[in-house]
Amino acid sequence: MAGKIKKILITGGAGFIGYFLSKHILDTEKDVELVLVDNLQRGKMDTDFKKILEDRRVKFLTLDLTDPASYKELGSDYDHVYHLAAVNGTKWFYEMPQETLRINTLSLIYMLEWFRKESPKGKFCFTSSNEAYAGALNAFGQLPIPTPEKVPLVIEDTYNPRWSYAATKLVGELFVINYAAKYNLRALIVRPHNFYGPRAGYDHVIPEFVERITKRVDPFPIFGADDTRTFCFIEDAVRAMQMLMDSVKTDSQPIETVHIGDFEEITMKKLAEKLFAIAGWHPEKLDIKQSPPGSVKRRLADVSKLQSLTGWQPQVSLQEGLKRAFEWYRAHPKK
């Protein structure tokens, strides 16, 4: 007798996380029906994504999730729903904060309404962001480092359009927690912390450094050289997401919010140095500049909850991940 087919929906399936999550699911789940939804606002129908779509187990729907009519196309009775679709990328928060607010919030409300009616036995994953609590550090001057899930979510300045995105994640978390409680849904909130790798777009420190290195920019500008971040390679990140969704430990009420990230903290200057070494080139001079406005000094997620729920460990070292990202960006320069 054939096994049960697992039905999985990924919104934002053509995007950075969506692509790698799809690939990981197809590589690890044999009996799966994978439905990918994207309006291709940011996700790309490139060679990599087309390869995913060639798989017989995959169905792709070009839909705008802010349009209520789209939801008739989704079908029903999914086992897992990963809701990744959102306006993402700092450039957009500044250029179209009103659209960031509208698209992210409206699509989540429609998704939750559809989910509770059409897949009430399934499990829902909402991708929030570390941006939802980043304002607390600036506003109060401190946060525990490493930062656990249970910290205040803060919008530092409602007049700064940068925080439009964080606001959608803050409100989004409340929607998911309260829908899950009210309708007894299985759901999960994950907060990605700086996922990186190939195909991550160009609005990010790693692709920006690679571009400057490729163009041999000298003096080499580094914004916030002493600011620290962690970087989680995308294959490790999507594995963590799948492990959390598969775990029965994340089935109860109240639902879990879980940080996903790496623990190797690195300054922007050291990150640049690692990329110089990979490229085999070093600028004569560094042009150290102030951090971008609104940027936080230090960000390090406490991922002990993720580890205790799933036993997850990163498998790709920063050195290896940077090498793979560097090679991809060198082969796919910004147009």
Ligand SMILES: NC(=O)c1ccc[n+]([C@@H]2O[C@H](COP(=O)([O-])OP(=O)(O)OC[C@H]3O[C@@H](n4cnc5c(N)ncnc54)[C@H](O)[C@@H]3O)[C@@H](O)[C@H]2O)c1
């Ligand atoms: N990449 C990270 O490190 C990171 C960090 C924090 C949070 N997140 C969150 O994770 C999710 C996925 O992030 P990503 O890096 O893959 O972003 P991404 O921009 O690459 O992917 C999002 C996808 O959603 C699609 N989309 C946007 N609006 C849509 C709509 N109305 N209807 C249908 N599709 C729509 C876009 O075309 C895009 O392909 C987002 O919710 C993002 O906020 C990501």
